[in-house]
Amino acid sequence: MFAYVVRRILATIPVMAIVALFVFSLLYIAPGDPAAVIAGDQATPQDVERIRASLGLDRPFLVRFGEWVFRILQGDLGVSIFTNLPVTTMIQQRLEPTFSLMILTLCLAVTIAVPMGVVAAWKQGTLIDRAVMGFAVMGFSVPVFVVGYLLAYVFALELDWLPVQGYTAFSNGLWPWLENLILPAIALGGVYIALIARITRATMLEVLQQDYIRTARAKGAGQRSILFLHALKNAAVPIVTVIGIGVALLIGGAVVTESVFAIPGLGRLTVDAILRRDYPVIQGVILLFSFIYVIVNLAIDLMYTLFDPRIRY
């Protein structure tokens, strides 16, 4: 097991290297010019050219790539072209809001979606099942920003229960932290709840028809015990897989959610950096996201062993 974990962690190095090369190349060939953005609309072409030279953007691809890789190997993601701040500092400033949002969304989604899926499978074909599936379809269909606006309108503007926007650090208190994240987490969690609920239902339906479930019933096991102890544990592997895949969904959804609720997270940092062509920031953030995704996948693989003892690495 330990050897497997080490092997998987080492395998992230070539993955990250390929991501780095891909991202750098893509940004190099992509249109757009940070120097033009910095210089402003009234700048002359000569101004733009001088800024480009001062930023080193006029140097050849290989020189720039080599320098960047050399710095990364030293743990330095570079300095933002625009803010003059280290990329690591900018990422650190944004990590907490995004992770808070993602963790809360994840908790909310799993807490709601798994029981929903279980109940839907148990009550297959009933009104409850249809309601759950209807909700799932709606969760997939309604864009995050629409849900976000509706929630903000009802719970912030009309009822005045929660703030419209912003983020308060966890160090300032549990409730201030939570009250800023409730609406974004619900908005972002919609798709995720739908996804997990559907997978849970489908997997549970399959498991509930297995022989050992009939045996458990014959032995007189209660419905709750059958559903949550016998069936759900055996249905867990695909559910956990979907939860892992959904992290990518969350990262994508966070971009929109953070914009709608003005949360200063990594999603907004990414969009701002892309629009301004702040290459070091884009590269740093994408590397981070790739790393997170690789680690989440590893965690999911390791979790399989908790739910299915037959799986051994």
Add this chain to the structure above:
Amino acid sequence: MERRNFLKVTAAAGALGGMAGLAGPALSQGAAARTLRFVPQANLANFDPIWGTQYVVRNASAMVWDTLYGVDEKLAVQRQMAEGEEVSSDGLTWTIRLRPGLKFHDNEPVLAKDVVASLTRWMPRDPMGQMLKAIQQELVAVDDRTLRWVLKKPYPKLLYALGKTNTPICFIMPERIARTDSFTQISDYVGSGPMRFLRNEWVPGARAVFAKFDGYVPRQEPASWLAGGKRVMVDRVEWHVMPDPATASAALQNGEVDWWENPITDLIPTLKRNRNIAVDIADPLGNIGSFRMNYLNAPFNNLKARQAVLMAMSQEDYMRALVGDDNNLWKPLPGYFTPDTPLYSEEGGEILKGPRNLDAAKKLLAESGYSGQPVTCLVAQDQPITKSMGDVTADLLKRLGMNVDFVATDWGTVGQRRAMKNPVGQGGWSMFHTWHAGADCVNPAAYNALRANGDGAWFGWPDVPAVEQAVAEWFDAPDLAAEKAVIGKLNRVALENVVYAPTGFFLGYQAWRRNVSGVVKGPLPFFWGVSKS
């Protein structure tokens, strides 16, 4: 550790963290009243007003750095850090004396050598500064409070150059900071203005915070734009960047922010219905919409093709696309200068007036020899203003019978591509859309877009010597009457040659909560004099 134990420890840690948080400090009502929360027009992505000349950087910098002179609401130049000035009878030597007691935010005195370094850094980045640099013979600190500027030829607009609102503004920084090359970003933000920039609270893309500087010595005169006593009435000004207008609107209605610099017109009716919110014009100098045709590439390297477009275009179409039905927000603009300002002129503007004549325009286009070559029209879709105008232009060109290659892209790409002089089809372009702040268009001083000096001109590279001649005459004009005469001529020749196509004059709103007072109309948000109850 077993799974159950792990969960218990995690839960306990969370609860402890939560309890600790519940005991956290709350913002008192008094403190809240001393903090002004502002939603700016854009993200403050950098904080060097010389290196980065975006308006949002200028607006933030105006709080942090002071100027020698400042333009007031009547567009007149007033002394600011300067106590007085003398100019020699030949107009070649300017001697400027600083007010006593001026201090930087590190409590060091503002000295003449700081001013010399600041002027030296500013000049290469500013059109007027470049002119001054070209005729500068000597710029020295005579003593701690006096500097002398010797020129090779008179420059009557010198004080205006030092006090204008156009970016880059000539801000005064400590010498050690101002020694930084003009094309390299500074990283030390010690200012000379009424507010300090709190760098440790800066989260680019989200928040910027400014605190009142107690050591600032305001002038005695009432504040008026960049001039007069800059008295800050709050302890802190917090900028909250909100990329989504709907969120900013909701936050303003909910009292989570106090002042929104540029609400979009779609949301104005909602804001006006809220009795806690005041809505008014933000900047009376407004903006001038424009699209520029490339003088280097066919078909717009031909004067008749440019004139045909001007003849066919309807400014009302453009302005309706921008501001909708609100007639308070736009005016037709048969010229290049900001309406309701002293130098405004409609001379030569007949081509933009009256009913549009598409048939005559088509005839003119045919005379230009246009034979269906593609017209590459760059349109930034992420900027509502350029997107709206681009859609109108595409329709206009099609009605004229032109073969439109509509390039829908983002502003970053337009910014890069418009600098390319290649032929169309090889990365070049035929036209792009933009707009100019009305404050930049009150005279030719900082009006890059109107310059027509070929390679040295703004994108599109118009080459019209008569325009350049008129600009030079304006700089030498001795009084307002002479300036007006020159501007009339300039407007005419620029329109005759279609330096660019003005799509109309438009205004924007600002909105604030009614417990905020002292908000004024101006080319930038002025935070001095603004208080909150």
